[in-house]
Amino acid sequence: MRLSELQRRFVAGLYGEPTDLAGTIRIDGGIGADERLAIYRGNLQAGFEKALRLEFPVVATLCGAEFFMVLSREFQRAHPSGSGDLHHIGGPFPGYLRDRFGGGEHAYFADVAALEWAREESARAADSGTLDVGVLRDVAPDDLPALRFALHPAVRLVASRWPVFTAWEAHQGPGEVRHVDLGAGPEYVLVRRAGSGPALERLTAGEFGFLAALADGGTLGAAFDAAIAAEPGFAVTPSLQRCVVRGILCRVLR
Amino acid sequence: MTTSASGGAPPVRAGIGLRAPHHREVLEQPPDVGWLEAHSENYFADGGGALATLQRVRERWPVALHGVGLALGSADALDREHLRRLARLVARIDPWAVSEHVCWGHAGGRHTNDLLPMPRTQESLRLLAARVGEMQDALGRQVLLENVSSYLEFENAGFTEAGYLAALVAESGCALLLDVNNVYVNACNHGFDAEGYFAELPVAAVREIHLAGHEVTRIGAQDIRIDTHDRTICDEVWALYASARRRFGRVPTLIEWDAALPPLGTLVAEARRADAVE
Numbered sequence: 115m116r117l118s119e120l121q122r123r124f125v126a127g128l129y130g131e132p133t134d135l136a137g138t139i140r141i142d143g144g145i146g147a148d149e150r151l152a153i154y155r156g157n158l159q160a161g162f163e164k165a166l167r168l169e170f171p172v173v174a175t176l177c178g179a180e181f182f183m184v185l186s187r188e189f190q191r192a193h194p195s196g197s198g199d200l201h202h203i204g205g206p207f208p209g210y211l212r213d214r215f216g217g218g219e220h221a222y223f224a225d226v227a228a229l230e231w232a233r234e235e236s237a238r239a240a241d242s243g244t245l246d247v248g249v250l251r252d253v254a255p256d257d258l259p260a261l262r263f264a265l266h267p268a269v270r271l272v273a274s275r276w277p278v279f280t281a282w283e284a285h286q287g288p289g290e291v292r293h294v295d296l297g298a299g300p301e302y303v304l305v306r307r308a309g310s311g312p313a314l315e316r317l318t319a320g321e322f323g324f325l326a327a328l329a330d331g332g333t334l335g336a337a338f339d340a341a342i343a344a345e346p347g348f349a350v351t352p353s354l355q356r357c358v359v360r361g362i363l364c365r366v367l368r
Numbered sequence: 369m370t371t372s373a374s375g376g377a378p379p380v381r382a383g384i385g386l387r388a389p390h391h392r393e394v395l396e397q398p399p400d401v402g403w404l405e406a407h408s409e410n411y412f413a414d415g416g417g418a419l420a421t422l423q424r425v426r427e428r429w430p431v432a433l434h435g436v437g438l439a440l441g442s443a444d445a446l447d448r449e450h451l452r453r454l455a456r457l458v459a460r461i462d463p464w465a466v467s468e469h470v471c472w473g474h475a476g477g478r479h480t481n482d483l484l485p486m487p488r489t490q491e492s493l494r495l496l497a498a499r500v501g502e503m504q505d506a507l508g509r510q511v512l513l514e515n516v517s518s519y520l521e522f523e524n525a526g527f528t529e530a531g532y533l534a535a536l537v538a539e540s541g542c543a544l545l546l547d548v549n550n551v552y553v554n555a556c557n558h559g560f561d562a563e564g565y566f567a568e569l570p571v572a573a574v575r576e577i578h579l580a581g582h583e584v585t586r587i588g589a590q591d592i593r594i595d596t597h598d599r600t601i602c603d604e605v606w607a608l609y610a611s612a613r614r615r616f617g618r619v620p621t622l623i624e625w626d627a628a629l630p631p632l633g634t635l636v637a638e639a640r641r642a643d644a645v646e
Contacts, residue, residue: 116443116491117443117487117489117491117492117495118443118444118475120487120522121442121443121444121472121474121475122475122476124475124484125474125475125476125478125480128480129478137523138487138522138523139520139521139522139523140520140521140522140523140525142558142559143559143590144587144588144589144590145587145588145590145592147520149587149588150519150520151520153519153520153592153594154480154482154484154519154520157482158480158481158482161481161482162481165481194477194478194479195478195479195480195481196477196478196479197437197447197450197479198409198436198437198438198439198447198450198473198474198479198481199409199412199437199450199453200409200437200481201409201410201412201413236416237413237416237417237418238413238414238415238416238418239413239414239415239416240414240415241414241415241416241420242415267414267415268415268416307416309417310416310417310420310421311416311417312416
């Protein structure tokens with residue numbers, strides 16, 4: 115059998131599919147081919163689950179150990195690892211949970227997963243300098259609304275109709291599931307780089323609209339309009355100052 | 369293939385694996401070890417804290433980059449993006465050694481993220497040697513290939529395991545990372561003599577040694593040893609390490625520990641023990 119065919123059949127076997135490996139695996143001692151293959155199948159499932167749990171610790175806590183193991187195996191069958199770098203497996207997980215749970219009582223798991231994945235992406239994003247506030251002082255007031263900004267590569271924005279930040283914050287560190295009032299309404303979260311790692315903070319609807327518009331490449335004027343639409347009392351100057359202080363803006367796009 | 373001078377001289381005293389839970393402590397209370405080894409894929413990020421830590425570690429110690437994801441022996445195409453990220457990391461860190469495994473890991477676009485044993489045939493040897501050549505060309509340096517633990521062997525093997533490594537060295541020009549624990553595990557699992565294995569390897573090609581702990585599990589009436597990296601090194605592997613030192617000299621040695629990670633001091637104590645082996 116050619117190497118490519120043997121490997122294809124072997125991987126199918128590890129993923130639990132019917133496959134013909136007769137005569138390919140040496141049998142000696144008291145351990146059969148199926149039992150030997152099962153060791154590797156166990157490693158495949160355990161390694162994937164461990165990596166998924168490291169990327170989504172809060173979802174894992176919310177699910178509980180047993181249910182998370184079941185979910186991990188389902189997800190692995192639907193979205194097998196496509197890279198030699200296990201850090202990539204989590205990308206489709208929020209979408210998978212969204213489809214899996216629909217509008218039921220676990221529907222918010224998908225948004226918690228989206229927040230955790232945003233945090234993962236932020237942690238691994240490129241380093242960057244940040245905007246010098248003096249640049250803004252040099253711009254004529256009439257020209258300000260037309261400015262566009264490059265945001266820091268580690269910035270991620272997550273909006274949810276559930277209190278997703280509260281749920282995330284309540285489950286830091288190991289422990290049991292804590293009560294979160296899912297009826298408390300929507301929450302908006304900024305993930306950014308603080309020091310060398312990711313930091314999460316809650317935003318108002320206006321701040322979220324403002325940053326989301328800038329992240330989409332919109333002008334400062336358009337971002338202000340978006341913010342006002344979401345939050346009538348939105349004040350642009352302190353929000354812009356907070357963006358600069360927090361290193362969210364990298365540079366003015368010309 | 370050219371071998372570029374890089375990363376400084378190979379370290380003399382034993383090193384330990386750099387693992388994320390120890391990052392802060394390694395920087396704040398630097399352990400007294402000769403070097404550190406990092407799993408390459410854990411530092412493939414564009415930026416951020418883990419990479420910054422490794423760069424600070426490199427300012428203080430020699431560092432080796434140990435890949436676990438290229439799966440060089442897979443018949444499907446080599447992942448160029450993976451290789452590009454590795455080359456970027458090598459340029460950032462300037463390691464004294466870059467290593468990978470004698471294994472395969474994916475087929476039909478599905479990765480196992482495991483170190484699967486090679487069927488030891490002429491066909492697989494040609495493929496693996498070509499892939500090692502691609503890796504060495506992309507990095508502009510010689511790489512070290514490590515023997516893996518295995519829980520099965522394929523039929524129709526045309527080589528012993530050590531003979532396959534020797535042939536790979538001859539065909540690709542790579543060096544070897546000899547994992548003494550993996551030799552012991554396979555010697556027990558597949559019934560061969562570990563000393564005979566050493567005797568088949570080209571002495572000058574062995575440039576690094578790994579030591580780790582493994583577990584013994586029972587299937588039916590038979591024991592099988594599983595390479596778990598979750599405990600101290602057993603006495604039989606220490607004895608085999610002494611034998612390896614006599615044959616291969618004082619090549620840089622690393623304590624590997626991945627699961628059930630103990631306090632840093634436990635790893636340092638294992639490194640000291642390795643240093644004391646004549």
